[in-house]
Amino acid sequence: MSYSENEKPIRVMMLVASLPPNKVGGAEMQALRLGKELLQEKVQPWFVTPGNRESHGEGMLDNLRVSRPYSILSFMFSFFSRVKSKTKRIQIEFDDSKQITNRIQTKVSWPTLVYIRIFYWNCILSIGNKIKSMDVIHAHTMEWSAIVAVRLGKKYRKPVLIKDSTMNGFESLTRFPDGERLQEEIKGYAHFVAMTNEIEKNFKREKIADGKFFRVPNGIKIQHQLERRTQEQNKKVLFVGNLYQQPAKGVDILLKAWKVVVQQFPTAQLLVVGDGSLSDYEEYVDQLGIKNSVEFLGKRNDVNELYATANLFVLPSRREGMSNALLEAMMHGVPCIATNISGNQDIIEDGKNGLLVPPADIAALAQALIYLLNSAELAESMGKRGRETILQRFDIRLVAKKYRLVYEQLLHGS
DSSP, X not given: OOOOTTOOOEEEEEEOSOOTTSOOOHHHHHHHHHHHHHGGGTEEEEEEOOOOSSSOEEEEETXXXXXXXXXXXXXHHHHHHHHHHTTOOOOXXXXXXXXXXXXXXXXXXXXXXXXXXXXXXXXXXXXXXXXXXXXXXXESSSSHHHHHHHHHHHHHTXXXXXXXXXXXXXXXXXXXXXXXXXXXXHXXXXXXXXXXXXXXXXXXXXXXXXXXXXXXXXXXXXXXXXXXXXXXXXXXXXXXXXXTSTTTTOHHHHHHHHHHHHHHOTTXXXXXXXXXXXXXXXXXXXXXXXXXXXXXXXXXXXXXXXXXXXXXXXXXOSSOSSOHXXXXXXXXXXXXXXESSTTTTTTOOBTTTBEEEOTTOHHXXXXXXXXXXXXXXXXXXHHHHHHHHHHHHXXXXXXXXXXXXXXXXXXXXX
């Protein structure tokens, strides 16, 4: 679709929980990726996220406009949160037979409610005039940002689009005090994005009308010139994900499975990329007796280089939205093993462009890793088909075009 030179751009307020240099998750990284591509589609994204003492006010991030509303109330809340976080313990291992690990269970307490109200009023007082000039408000998680988006949308009479970025986000709103009322408020005002089949089923289960949600997947920027440099000796298996997102990422399952794998492949290396308490994880693998075969690399800016040299990519998540790391690995042609859950199911066709294993199944994950490490030609063919899948269905340019059409429908009903 082409647009005339005189056509007015669509102005979209992108409401996200966090932005660099602060910690960010997959939903925020996907939002930034989308924002850059939307610039080519006559859409002007404006990112809004809570400010803090180190980073607040107006600025630019990767050629994208960013506002970080901040006030003395924000400072006081941040101080309290830092003191509280120092007492929080790191939990690595979870018992899936006794704990619910495939959904968020923690009840939302009063500090989060205070945080929401502070951010809402900071937006009104410091950037209210800019919000008035927006065409659409787009929240990128079905969390507290969705609540703020709807309330700002009502105040300024703007259409609101909310992306459910996890497999049971709408249901998790019941964790908030008066959560069922919140669900009804959001359901009554907003439109929604379902990334996956499971999220679409959830929307229908909640009796959200077909015309109020849109199917748009995550996307990735395609690289056309790629080089694979794997070794048959000293095989490398790669995991990429935030270690502080436990139990969601299933890192404990992976490490226990890896203890089985190295019995057959003593020289294999597991490379773990992502933020988290690395010293705690290093102590954990030492206790498992696999310290010499696991390397925790922390946050890395050279992940593309790691994809190029990895024999396999593994994603042992207990829950996902649609993993950026899985999309990236498949785009690089890395053979992938992931759990058979929402998001992964929408990308991998088991046995053809990757392998799916049951979540929280140590034996099944270990068996899949050993199988592909023993089957180099099969793994290579799966990697090639995985890349074809990404090229055909998950190019961020195609995703941006879909969002442009969604925004138009919200504005004009076309």
